Amino acid sequence: MRVLVTGGAGYIGSHTAKALALAGYEPVVFDNLSEGHRWAVQWGPLVEANLSDRNRLLETLQQYSIEAVIHFAAHAYVGESMHEPRRYFQNNVTDALVLLDALLDAGVGTIVFSSSCAVYGVPEAIPIVESNPKNPLSPYGESKLFLERALSWYDAAYGLRSACLRYFNAAGADAEGRLGELHRCETHIIPLVIASALGQRGPVEIFGTDYPTEDGTAIRDYVHVSDLADAHVLALQRLITEKKSFTVNLGSGCGVSVAEIIRAVEKHSGVAIVSNPSPRRPGDPPALVADPSEAVSLLNWNPRRSTLDEIISSAWCWHQLMVERKYS
DSSP states (O other): OEEEEETTTSHHHHHHHHHHHHTTOEEEEEEOSSSSOGGGOOSSOEEEOOTTOHHHHHHHHHHTTOOEEEEOOSOOOHHHHHHOHHHHHIIIIIHHHHHHHHHHHHTOOEEEEEEEGGGSOSOSSSSBOTTSOOOOSSHHHHHHHHHHHHHHHHHHHHOOEEEEEEEOEEEOOOTTSSOOOOOSSOOOHHHHHHHHHTTSSOOEEEEOSOSSSSSSSOEEEEEEHHHHHHHHHHHHHHHHHHOOOEEEEESOSOEEEHHHHHHHHHHHHOOOOOEEEEOOOTTOOSEEOBOOHHHHHHHOOOOTTOSHHHHHHHHHHHHHHHHHHTOO
16 A cells, blocks of 8 residues: 655654555655655655645656555744744645645545644643644644644545644654654754754753743653654554544653753763753743543554653664764
């Protein structure tokens, strides 16, 4: 069975392509390489094209006899979306609707959607369950929520079955060292702290040290990228067998602060990290922690690699290898 993976040359998409291949599927990556990397496409063909190119989408769906899609292709930086909302709505909404319509025209009835905990905004309670109110604080979160709602209507009207996976903070790297987190404009805390430990950048900026948390820094739920990849395969399999749409959180269920991340990297690297306090970023809530029990129950999913120690250990090993291989 061939599965189209939009954005499959990116961080989470490439790990999912690997998980698909290990589960017996053939991933076909559809990516314009604006954020992804050619070297990350290792388990199937690459179609280099833009999501807005409807004709190329239809050609790809037909050429490879695609039976399902996992949709990652999107801009994904909360802070950037606050300054460039038109860019986010164009790519994450308008272009995504081109994809949905192409699926209908090609007779493909199954899609797994990469959503986000950003749809919740500031949660009413921690941990966050799927029924929590959705009040996004950023255009990025709004774009994800819009597509979730569009998928619900496409299901009701056209029978397009979808799994919306609201994941929290993806982190870590492939245990075999073949894949890892490498963004051209890095904003994620773990690779930034590791880069500082490796001497590739200066002090780490901590955006907000006055949050109502134990150490004053923001708390997030970090989930290992390989656990996320497994969840996408499990979601696809459930959609195929049950033919019923669903939405679940993907997280470890444990909150980790920025200060704890820094201490964990110091432990693995043996390097003291210098940090600078900075103002809070617009759109960032104090804490986001998942209740993943629905995914555990529905998908029989086990985020077994998502301890802070394993996440930092795998990421540290990957970034050391990256220096040796001179990946870019």
